[in-house]
Amino acid sequence: MLEEYGDEITLKSFSHTYLTEPQGEIKDQPWFTNQIIKLEIDAEIWAPSGFLSTCTAIEAKMGRQRQEPGGPRPLDMDIIAWGDLELESDFLTLPHPRAKERAFVLIPLKEVEPDFVFPDGTHIDEALNAIDYRMEDNKIWQD
Template sequence: MRVVLSLGSNLGRRIDCLQGALDVLFDAPGLTFVAVSPVYETDPVGGPEQGPYLNAVVIAEGMQDPRTLLERAQGVETAFGRRREERWGPRTLDVDLITVDGVVSDDPELTLPHPRAHERAFVLVPWAQIDPDAVLPGHGPVGALLADLDQSGVRLRPDLALEPPG
């Protein structure tokens, strides 16, 4: 199953949090690394005043069901000190499950695709970089979605890069 994950951090050593998350996500069996996007610095969306994020998107192949993948992502967030005190507040690490093999689910515990991915340039810009033909189930081609979004708050950081796990 094709899995798309979004990584973000705006507290602490942001690039180290993203790299650590990437390494830990693929440390256990059941998920195989395919690609990681370039790193982008992005303006925060919603929530309290806070510093900019570093964001990247990861593509993987997985044999686990979406709930297990969500639990894995949340476990990685917790391991990196994520606290869920304030909605859209600052965080050491955010790992979002964007889509899993085209599955559409409106389960209250796990909505797929991610319910706001189609309106988030900080997800779609990096995703399009590594999969230009990507389609967000229920919304359409990522490139077409990007055409309707303000991308001014998403800036490539060519001085930063994530290494493949391993």
């Protein structure tokens, strides 16, 4: 899908995929597959809000219907960070407001960016050490 954006968006790296038990209230559903991809995006062409709109359109093309939060879905694309930008609007908060609480974000993020530091100065290792989770092969459990 990135080919249609030419030089505007470049895939830099991507993590392995990880299986995560459903979080939140809806536990009776298939496990989620999570992956982090690192993109280089031309900031003169793309703003975070426009990129999020494109992600939402891709989700819809893949059959996502936004019904119940945390429910099953074929695809869920989130922007975790946009460089060191901090942003809070009605539809987008950067960095992602729950990224530091989620092993299924932090583990693959560390894989593609081992020295990642959140804009507040929190190193990815600090964030991982602050949460309770366990891993077995590519499966992640978190309470």
